[in-house]
Amino acid sequence: MTKKYPLYIGILFIVALLQEFGFSHLTLFDVSPDIITIFIAVISVTVGQKSGTSLGFMAGLLSGILSGNMGLNMLARTVEGFIAGFFNIPAGSHATATQKTKRIYLAIVTAGFCANSVLAAGYNPLAISPVYRIFVLGVIESVLTLILAVIVTRLFLRQSLAD
Amino acid sequence: MQKFSTLFFKYNTYLLFVVYCGISFLFIKFQDDDLLTKLHNNGMEASAFITDKMMSFSYVLNLKEENDRLMRINTELISKVLNTEAAAFDERTRQKILADTTLKASKFFMARVVNRKFSDRENMLLINAGSSDGIKKDMTVLTPEGLVGRVSTVSEHFAKVMPVINSDFKVSVVSGKSNSMGLLSWNGGNESIAQIEHIPISSNLKLNEQVLTSDFSTFASRGIPVGKVVRIQPDKLFYTVEVKLAVDFSSLTHVLIAPLKIETEKIEMIRENTSGETFP
Numbered sequence: 001m002t003k004k005y006p007l008y009i010g011i012l013f014i015v016a017l018l019q020e021f022g023f024s025h026l027t028l029f030d031v032s033p034d035i036i037t038i039f040i041a042v043i044s045v046t047v048g049q050k051s052g053t054s055l056g057f058m059a060g061l062l063s064g065i066l067s068g069n070m071g072l073n074m075l076a077r078t079v080e081g082f083i084a085g086f087f088n089i090p091a092g093s094h095a096t097a098t099q100k101t102k103r104i105y106l107a108i109v110t111a112g113f114c115a116n117s118v119l120a121a122g123y124n125p126l127a128i129s130p131v132y133r134i135f136v137l138g139v140i141e142s143v144l145t146l147i148l149a150v151i152v153t154r155l156f157l158r159q160s161l162a163d
Numbered sequence: 164m165q166k167f168s169t170l171f172f173k174y175n176t177y178l179l180f181v182v183y184c185g186i187s188f189l190f191i192k193f194q195d196d197d198l199l200t201k202l203h204n205n206g207m208e209a210s211a212f213i214t215d216k217m218m219s220f221s222y223v224l225n226l227k228e229e230n231d232r233l234m235r236i237n238t239e240l241i242s243k244v245l246n247t248e249a250a251a252f253d254e255r256t257r258q259k260i261l262a263d264t265t266l267k268a269s270k271f272f273m274a275r276v277v278n279r280k281f282s283d284r285e286n287m288l289l290i291n292a293g294s295s296d297g298i299k300k301d302m303t304v305l306t307p308e309g310l311v312g313r314v315s316t317v318s319e320h321f322a323k324v325m326p327v328i329n330s331d332f333k334v335s336v337v338s339g340k341s342n343s344m345g346l347l348s349w350n351g352g353n354e355s356i357a358q359i360e361h362i363p364i365s366s367n368l369k370l371n372e373q374v375l376t377s378d379f380s381t382f383a384s385r386g387i388p389v390g391k392v393v394r395i396q397p398d399k400l401f402y403t404v405e406v407k408l409a410v411d412f413s414s415l416t417h418v419l420i421a422p423l424k425i426e427t428e429k430i431e432m433i434r435e436n437t438s439g440e441t442f443p
Contacts, residue, residue, distance in 0.1 A: 020210065021217055050176045057183040064190075065206030070199060071190030078183040085176065122191070 008043060008055055015039045016062045023148070031137050033144035034112060036063060038152055040077065041084040041107040045100070046160075049085020056081025069123055076118040084111035097162040101153055104161075108149050109142045116141055256417045260307055271419040272296055277321070279415075288312065288324040290418060298322045301382045303421040309388035309409030310334065310376060311418050322420075327389070328354045328412055335379035336389055336406075341367040344377055347389060347406065354412055357390065359404040364397055374406050384421060 015035055024032050036059050044052025060077030064070030087107035089095055095103070113134075120133040128137070153161070193199060222229075257273060274292035292298045294317050304311040304324045312326035325332050328349045336347045336359060343366035345359035362368055372392045376383040394405035 017213070021213060050179055053176060053180050053183060057186075060187070065202060066210045068203055068207070069194070070203060071187050071192070071194055074190055075184060075187035078180065078187060082176075082180045 004047075005051075008047075008051070009058065012036075012039060012055060012059055013062065016059060016066065020063065020066045026144075028144060029137065029140055031141045031144060033148040034141065035145075035148060035152070036077070037080060037112040037115065037145055038108055038149045040081045041087075041111050041149075042104055042157065044081050044084035044111070045087050045089055045104050045107045047088075049082065049088050052081035052085045052088075053078055054081070056084075072119060072122040075122070076115040079118050080111040080115035083114045084108070097158070100161045101157075104153065104157075105146060105149060109146055112142050112145050113138055253417070260417060260419060271421055272298060272302075273417065273419055274298075274322070275417055276415050287315075287329065288326055288415070288418075290322050290324055290420075291320065292420065293318050293320040293322050295319050298420055299423050302423050303383045303387065304418050305387055305421060306410055306415070306418055308411070309390065310383065311410050311412075311415065313382050314420065324418070326412060327357060327408060327410070334383055334389070335377040336374045337377035338368055338392065339373035339375060341369065341372060343368040344379070345404065347374065355408050356393070357406050357408055359392075359406055360401065362402045362404055364400060364402060366402070368392060368395060368402060368404065370395060382423075 019035050023035050026032050040052055040056045040059055043055050056077040056079070057074055059081075060074030061070065063077070064073035067073070084107040087103045087110070089100055089103060116138040117134045120130050120138065124130065124133065190199065253275065260273065272292055274290035274296075276288050277291045278289035279287065288304075288311070290298075290304070298314060298317050300314055300317055302314040304313060304326075310327055312324045312329065312332060314322050315325040316323040327334070327347070330349060330351055333346055333348045335344065337344045343362050345362040347357050347359050349357045359374065370392055374389045374392060376385060376387040376389060378385045388409045390406040390408040392404055393407045396403040396405075
């Protein structure tokens with residue numbers, strides 16, 4: 001794991017840029033899919049909760065630097081990585097690719113929802129009702145992220161999940 | 164101690180989580196701190212720089228579309244400029260015609276030549292004035308330079324003009340000095356040269372003499388300039404005379420239409436002696 005950390009950080013950097021300059025512009029009801037959540041969840045599920053939490057922390061730092069609200073972003077992403085870690089598939093597991101994929105999807109939805117709730121509670125620039133923000137916009141964001149996750153897993157993770 | 168270290172390694176993920184959360188809360192608490200503000204500002208600058216580069220890239224990608232859009236705008240602007248220039252030219256011409264003191268232009272209708280059929284045998288002008296403007300068949304069409312023709316067909320908003328340089332056109336003319344009378348017509352060919360027939364050999368017609376419409380004409384008022392004599396060729400009984408027309412038909416843009424000359428009685432008198440000819 002330690003050897004792969006620089007690789008994960010490198011990918012995280014690219015993913016953060018993709019999110020900031022690409023996916024954040026694909027909005028529906030002012031909500032956009034979150035590819036960082038997908039990356040953190042995938043790492044947490046496939047590698048481990050600790051790695052996911054650490055990467056979440058770093059992702060928060062990175063997105064905080066790029067978009068502002070550093071502390072809150074760090075907290076939300078850390079929570080995200082930590083929550084996704086509960087869906088971790090231990091090394092040597094006999095889970096099928098479908099089971100792994102389902103677990104990743106579940107991790108993405110749960111972790112994303114929790115992170116969104118943290119952000120909604122901590123920062124509300126448009127003065128939207130927190131309940132509406134968490135349960136309506138949060139759900140829409142989770143759905144959009146899930147759709148993106150389906151595309152990403154089918155395009156890039158099919159082979160590695162089958163191993 | 165061993166128990167503590169076992170617990171530490173067992174729950175290190177939770178501990179890590181708590182540490183990270185603690186750091187995050189510190190960042191939240193000190194988010195207005197100079198260092199964090201500076202870090203954030205640098206991040207924003209980097210973000211803006213990347214956005215700018217991406218915008219430039221997308222700008223290059225959309226250059227074709229942008230070019231097409233600019234071409235469309237350019238075309239619209241050119242069209243507006245042309246329209247404005249045309250309107251200015253029309254106004255200048257109108258002012259020039261109205262300023263001409265030899266014609267009482269206020270009595271005339273003014274029109275613009277909107278189309279012309281041009282061939283070596285047929286020349287028809289289309290003007291943008293019709294029956295709704297008071298234009299009637301056989302009205303005289305002229306410019307301050309001279310006679311253009313006569314109205315041959317009238318619709319509601321347009322009228323066809325049979326110009327002097329139409330082979331069916333005929334008009335009674337008289338020379339300015341010698342008062343030699345004849346019938347002017349155009350036999351095709353050069354559009355600035357017309358011919359006068361029926362000028363007897365005995366007349367004193369000279370070169371460069373001005374030719375005007377005569378009182379014999381059933382449609383044109385007396386004294387409208389038609390042209391100048393440029394060639395006189397004697398025949399057995401009559402001269403064959405060539406006249407350089409006063410009006411340059413190649414650059415005709417605006418015309419005046421004279422009120423109709425009502426000489427019904429005269430036409431009926433002539434009709435008794437002729438058989439269905441066009442009256443000059």
